[in-house]
Amino acid sequence: MNVDLGGWTPVALSTDLSNGGVLRTVVEDQDLAIWRSAAGAVRAWENRCPHRGMRLSYGFVRGESLTCIYHGWQYGTDGVCHAIPAHPDLTPPTTLCVRAFGCVENSSLVWASLSQRDRQPQIGIEDIQPIRSLTVDRPATALNEMFATVRFPIADDTAPDIGEFRSISINHGLIVREGQLGDQRRLMVAALQALPGDRTAAHILTSPAASPKLKTTFSRWLERLRWFAEQSPITIGDRHPIGGTVGE
Ligand code: FES
Known part of the structure; x- marks a missing residue:
């Protein structure tokens, strides 16, 4: 990639x-x-x-x-x-x-x-479509860590069939995660934008093959991730209720 x-x-x-x-x-x-x-x-x-x-x-x-x-x-x-x-x-x-x-x-x-550039940004994925953006009251560095390491599902009641995802690329606030459920490959890209006041805009995308149900699931997962991020600052090695261990 x-x-x-x-x-x-x-x-x-x-x-x-x-x-x-x-x-x-x-x-x-x-x-x-x-x-x-x-x-x-x-x-x-x-x-x-x-x-x-x-x-x-x-x-x-x-x-x-x-x-x-x-x-x-x-x-x-x-x-x-x-x-x-x-x-x-x-x-x-x-x-x-x-x-x-x-x-x-x-x-x-x-x-x-802020400087005119000849080169275009490259994320290495051609086929991709937007899900949503959301703003989180946490710095981009903390969110980068969360997006890169937390596991799906968040909890059995909100994402029963999303499958397991792993990070395949982490690059300056662009996190690409890939998962498999049955024979379906699933993709989530989080493009992070640092904002003033230690806030972050997270722009989330997925593959065009994602069903409306999967997009809804992603969206709920992100809301849950935001809730957790804003409630409880993440410490490397902490266990937390949205699944997984930060920094594992
Ligand atoms: S046109 Fe007067 S402030 Fe913009």
Whole structure:
């Protein structure tokens, strides 16, 4: 499996950023507005309008432009302001532009980088689809440990037939786990995004062959994992009620 995140941070599942959608996120303390144009282009910009500093994540998308909610300045996908409603006859100078960062989409994830990069992030899995994202009040390092080591099922009452999973790849907050139940191979990918305040966004994906029931099971397992993570800080070697021993 060829995993090379190359400094990219997963910031959203592709399905959570629909055409015309805008999201707010944070990468390395940089506040970002992530948005997708009507044609499907994804962009990551400083979350600050160059005019008066309004958050661009409050803005709205029309076609291939993001419009600031405050005075309606419109920015194209190149980051340059091309229309100012208060001055309809004015062609804005090209120096009127947002601060843009690297933003790409692959493996059903949207990725951002504070430095423009030629390389794309690689997770080594082509066929993959989103389940859900959730935010956990625990640092990414702790969650990385949990995702990599805890065993399925969580408990017999919530996941009776999910099977046993093992970690097959752990790489800078990208954990790939694989399991087998009968003749079915099962896959879970957790892409972790460190957030301010020792919080973490966990973006979870699986193989396209996963049934709706299995996705629901994964989703419940993740909620349980979050509950446990937030209730009880994990210590390496601890036994805990969601199954398995951390660090084994
Ligand atoms: S602050 Fe954005 S248009 Fe004025």
